Amino acid sequence: MNVAVIGGGIVGTLTAYYLWNQGCQVTIFDRAAEPASATSRANGGQLSYSFCDAMADPQLIPKLPGILLGFDPAFSIRPSLQPDFIRWGLKFLAECRSRQRDDNTRALLTLAQRSAELMETLKQQFGEHADFTQHGKVVLLGHEVDQETLRRIEIKRNLGLELAVLNEQEIIAVEPALADLAEPPVAGIYSPNDAAANAHIFAVCLSQYLVKKGVVTRYGESVDRLVPVDKGRCRIVTGADDKAYSAVVLATGDGATKLLRPHGIKLPVLGMSGYSWTFPATEASPSTSITALSKRLVFSRLGNVVRVAGFADVNPHPARHGTRADTLRNIAAQLLPKGADYENPTENWWHGVRAMTPDSRPILGATALPGVYTNLGHGMLGWTLGAATSEYVAREITKNGG
Ligand SMILES: Cc1cc2nc3c(=O)[nH]c(=O)nc-3n(C[C@H](O)[C@H](O)[C@H](O)COP(=O)(O)OP(=O)(O)OC[C@H]3O[C@@H](n4cnc5c(N)ncnc54)[C@H](O)[C@@H]3O)c2cc1C
DSSP: OEEEEEOOSHHHHHHHHHHHHTTOEEEEEESSSSTTOSTTSSOOOEEOTTOOOOSOOGGGGGGHHHHHTTOOTTEEEOOOOOHHHHHHHHHHHHHOSHHHHHHHHHHHHHHHHHHHHHHHHHHHHHOTTTTOBOOOEEEEESSOOOHHHHHHHHHHHHTTOOOEEEOHHHHHHHOGGGGGOSSOOSEEEEETTOEEOOHHHHHHHHHHHHHHTTOEEEETOOEEEEEEOGGGOEEEEESSOEEEESEEEEOOGGGHHHHHGGGTOOOOOEEEEEEEEEEEOOTTOOSSEEEEGGGTEEEEEETTEEEEEEEEEESOOGGGHHHHHHHHHHHHHHHSTTSSOTTSOSEEEEEEEEEEOTTSOOEEEEOSSTTEEEEEOOGGGHHHHHHHHHHHHHHHHHHHTO
8 A cells, every 4th residue: 555644743654553564555744844843843752651631621611711811821722713712612611521521531541551562563663863762650639638639530540540649858859950949849650661862853753764665755845735636546745646555544643634634634633732841961950750730841861861840821822832832942941940951942942832632532544535645733741652553544544444
């Protein structure tokens, strides 16, 4: 089978790998000049297999007025009257129910567990330079562990995940760097099996491997149109080419909406901005991945650097990206003052757009357009879930014979 993958981010590269693995001839298209140049470029790096909680949550509802009024430093929404925005918002609100939240979270955790299994092999083969660490993750809670938190932990334990509830002393015993926290945590949740690694480097190494194995990469080439042809095949039209493939996978993040809209397909995907910085590590930097839940901020150790990433901004004004990134840096430096060399970032701030679905579940498999499949909408978790979703989509394609 001759399959085109549109999108050379972490998800597209993994899709290409599993398709090649199953005997397909694969071509990757990406408008960027290199692999993983968009949302996969400088994300938080967390392989957060134990914390895949759906974003739509009944606990978010009372916070929404404050978020809409701009009182939450980590979460902002600039409302829009665009029908797509309103439709997405209504679907999101419908998912903010306890049962829905639990179902969505279970589905994501199941995908994450498959990803964790797959990643064991992938990291041996392609992870040598991607700074994999397996020091677990601590989620800092700003409140006592309440019944609802315990109930959610129980759901995860029932799925086989290892999670421990920790008090302040226990948190510091797990990660001594947290003794320097400006606000001591009331409690935390520790997941020893979570990991971190550099998604960008991993994607570049995997892409280089695939090229050696005969996968064709067409970076710097934007796909303008999809045109269905006979026998379920689809033509890909770029500025330089027009060719039919047995199957096409859209691993484009929110870029798929433009390609599918002319065919009457509306995907429920909303862009949610986030930011990151990469700083040199210090002797007091954490080696465990840290998530400060109330601040929507993560610290990940990637070799000799610390990646600080976070915030969730819906429809932000592009002129504000730099200010938001500065706020992120300031909050991180206040929270964990010795956690990194905040004055000397190894690269400038970065902005990425997560493709969020209302239920936080990625949109996987065949679309209504013959021969066209999606592997997108991973939201906050594309690096964590990408291996499992790519394996799944590749199997769907080869199973259906295109
Ligand atoms: C601040 C931040 C922190 C994050 N932290 C984490 C984390 O710690 N752990 C985790 O698991 N996830 C994290 N994520 C989420 C993760 O980064 C994304 O889910 C993931 O990168 C999505 O990968 P992707 O390959 O689908 O998208 P992308 O990397 O965006 O790739 C899509 C590609 O498609 C290309 N494309 C789109 N349209 C076209 C077209 N018409 N023609 C040609 N090319 C096209 C784009 O150029 C792009 O390269 C974070 C995200 C952000 C923003």
